[in-house]
Amino acid sequence: MDALNPTGTPEGGLRDRFRRRSLRHQVRELRARVEELEEAMHEARRHQLRVAELTDVVQELLVPIARRDQDAVDELLATYTDQLG
Numbered sequence: 001m002d003a004l005n006p007t008g009t010p011e012g013g014l015r016d017r018f019r020r021r022s023l024r025h026q027v028r029e030l031r032a033r034v035e036e037l038e039e040a041m042h043e044a045r046r047h048q049l050r051v052a053e054l055t056d057v058v059q060e061l062l063v064p065i066a067r068r069d070q071d072a073v074d075e076l077l078a079t080y081t082d083q084l085g
Contacts, residue, residue: 057080064072 061073061076064070064076
């Protein structure tokens with residue numbers, strides 16, 4: 001142990017401990033960030049699925065409308081209204 005290194009650790013010891021602590025902190029931050037990104041990804045997937053479902057509904061309605069098949073349009077609208085309520 002000397003005046004410049006009162007802990008008795010090798011010269012790089014304090015620096016190495018600081019680096020390890022810093023690395024541990026970085027790993028914790030990265031793990032938290034990965035969790036946030038995974039949650040955002042799952043939310044985006046849910047939104048994409050909902051958009052796909054709505055696109056299907058619009059497509060199912062547009063075909064009978066394009067054919068001017070009012071009975072089919074009325075039936076589809078009744079079906080979707082029942083599903084929503």
